[in-house]
Amino acid sequence: EAQVTQNPRYLITVTGKKLTVTCSQNMNHEYMSWYRQDPGLGLRQIYYSMNVEVTDKGDVPEGYKVSRKEKRNFPLILESPSPNQTSLYFCASSTNSQGAPGEQYFGPGTRLTVT
Amino acid sequence: EDQVTQSPEALRLQEGESSSLNCSYTVSGLRGLFWYRQDPGKGPEFLFTLYSAGEEKEKERLKATLTKKESFLHITAPKPEDSATYLCAVQALNKFYFGSGTKLNVKP
Numbered sequence: 322e323a324q325v326t327q328n329p330r331y332l333i334t335v336t337g338k339k340l341t342v343t344c345s346q347n348m349n350h351e352y353m354s355w356y357r358q359d360p361g362l363g364l365r366q367i368y369y370s371m372n373v374e375v376t377d378k379g380d381v382p383e384g385y386k387v388s389r390k391e392k393r394n395f396p397l398i399l400e401s402p403s404p405n406q407t408s409l410y411f412c413a414s415s416t417n418s419q420g421a422p423g424e425q426y427f428g429p430g431t432r433l434t435v436t
Numbered sequence: 437e438d439q440v441t442q443s444p445e446a447l448r449l450q451e452g453e454s455s456s457l458n459c460s461y462t463v464s465g466l467r468g469l470f471w472y473r474q475d476p477g478k479g480p481e482f483l484f485t486l487y488s489a490g491e492e493k494e495k496e497r498l499k500a501t502l503t504k505k506e507s508f509l510h511i512t513a514p515k516p517e518d519s520a521t522y523l524c525a526v527q528a529l530n531k532f533y534f535g536s537g538t539k540l541n542v543k544p
Contacts, residue, residue, distance in 0.1 A: 363536035379531060411479050421467055427479030
């Protein structure tokens with residue numbers, strides 16, 4: 322089954338404790354991206370990757386890091402989480418037909434709470 | 437500044453009562469406009485892509501249209517299972533900008 326998986330699905334942590342949210346897709350997609358979803362603000366793009374070893378900032382990259390060492394995986398790293406990073410996070414992937422991404426397939430989400 | 441605005445924020449319809457959702461945008465270099473459906477506790481699910489003004493796409497009771505400044509998602513004779521949040525997104529180069537969504541509730 323074609324899918325995007327995220328782990329963990331739920332996470333409660335404390336300020337300053339480094340954490341990683343994993344994302345994996347089995348569709349051989351070149352493009353992967355991370356979003357956060359907050360009430361009233363919609364989905365905002367954090368980082369995206371056009372392909373292996375190619376990453377770039379989205380609209381709200383501050384406080385986050387990413388890496389793309391393999392095509393299927395795109396982990397999101399919070400090196401020193403703060404309460405304002407409490408949110409619902411989604412990973413997504415897409416093909417890069419004609420050199421640009423298109424419709425995205427989303428994971429089930431990770432609900433992060435930072436106290 | 438690239439921006440996407442959806443209206444209304446929430447919409448309650450009776451089963452069979454047709455209506456439209458709006459997505460207006462300001463973006464430099466629009467590559468595509470996307471509609472997604474999001475059910476509670478789940479990730480968004482792709483519905484349509486529109487690339488140029490005048491384009492229309494249909495799927496069951498849904499029809500999406502695009503002009504130079506906005507897109508509409510028309511829902512014809514909705515059913516309770518159409519209840520969800522509908523998200524609009526625009527693509528500028530390789531980035532995506534989402535609206536905050538319209539929460540649709542269809543009562544039987």
